[in-house]
Amino acid sequence: MDNIKQRFFAPCPRGLETILQRELDALGIASAEVTQGGVSFTGHWNALYHVNLESRVANRVLLELGHARYRTEADVYRAAYALDWPAWFDPGRTIRVKVSARHCPLASLNFVTLRIKDALCDKFMAACRRRPSVDTQQPDVRIDAFLDAESVTFYLDTSGEPLFKRGYRFAQIEAPIRENLAAGMVLLSGWTPDQPFVDPMCGGGTIPLEAALIARRIAPGLRRVFAFERLRLHTPDRWNAIRAAAEARQLAASPQPIYASDRDEQAIQIAKRLFHAARMIQDIDVKVKQEDFLKLDPPAPRGVMVANPPYGVRLGHSEQSAILYAGIGNRLKQQWAGWQVHIFTGDPKLKESIGLLPSRRIPLYNGPLECRLYEFKIVEGSMRKHARSANLHG
Ligand SMILES: C[S@@+](CC[C@H](N)C(=O)[O-])C[C@H]1O[C@@H](n2cnc3c(N)ncnc32)[C@H](O)[C@@H]1O
DSSP states (O other): OOOOOOOEEEEOOOOHHHHHHHHHTTTTOOTTTTETEEEEEEEEEHHHHHHHHHHHSSSOOEEEEEEEEEHHHHHHHHHHTTHHHHHHTTTSSSEEEEEEESSOOSSSSHHHHHHHHHHHEEEHHHHSOOOOOSSSSSSSSEEEEEEESSSSEEEESSSSSOOOOOOOOOOOSOOOOHHHHHHHHHTTOOTTTOEEEEEETTTTTHHHHHHHHHTTOTTTTTTTTTTGGGSSOOOOOHHHHHHHHHHHHSSSSSSOOOHHHHHHHHHHHHHHHHHHHHHHHHHOOOEEOOOOGOOOOOOSEEEEEOOOOOOOTTTTHHHHHHHHHHHHHHHHHHHHEEEEEEESSSSSTTHHOSOOOEEEEEEEEEEEEEEEEEEEEOOOOHHHHHHHHHHHOO
């Protein structure tokens, strides 16, 4: 099976599919096909090592085991039984089956889940006289099944814990964003590490840390374990060689400074602990200070800002956000000429409150919440005129 090409599906936050496709391209995976909420691709076993280790935006990497049409629960049982489960993992492993569905006519997804688990265990009993036991909390092997109106697809989750868990975070502020969403914003902003980077409302530090990892070419998965390590086809030597190659290309320091600040002392403490845990603080890549953005001056004449200010739905009242956004807009106009600014928000009123015209608005989902990443090019003089012409041209 090792030398056979497999099919994979990598889900990601909605809005980041093309970024994920670009990452796969960069890894030499040419077959990537974008669907809503993820990218499917084919590749050899090594492909799953590379994507799990290197993707900054994928949620996980699922290995497709089989696909069948169904009408009843019994059809789903037969399709699951037909798969060669013992070839993939040992019966001593614990498992969890998770079923999701769209337009599925069957009455109970819980019952479908049970039937898939039964089929898998029956197959193990027939082949090895032993069967895996179920652990819904911390399973060794996670099995996903997806049902649409007529067909069921079975997947093995090769990641385990979702990939946004990089293995650094141990404390968090009230509304952190996930690491893969943060990395996605940085990648969407078009920032390159030869430019200064600022997150002036850094909260627990997720965005600047992802920027620093990008700048230093640090693979996001180097500090964690993966579910594929428990699968039969796992080859530790090959995996270790891939990890070693990723470590060898790291830079000792970010080419340009990355600045993180927030007005909240407690958030800054948490951000500092995160940067320490990620071993990024000594490298002076991330300069952390406590500062109100409404009084903050740019640290360089030009650069890129990515910020995630509070907004109504998750934090505080939206009237408060309107006042904050107006303040942010004024500060940007007065002090930040030369900067390319990206603001991520779920507040649909941002456009009115901030008083600047965006040159881009990118729909991006924070879980189920529809948000936008707004880009503003701050220039000296009439901001509105500039943004209007940017809109007309692009
Ligand atoms: C949604 S949180 C940012 C979360 C962050 N992206 C993370 O993942 O941890 C918004 C942050 O903006 C900060 N903030 C709000 N108003 C601010 C201001 N005027 N100046 C600086 N920071 C501000 C808050 O203290 C809070 O930490």
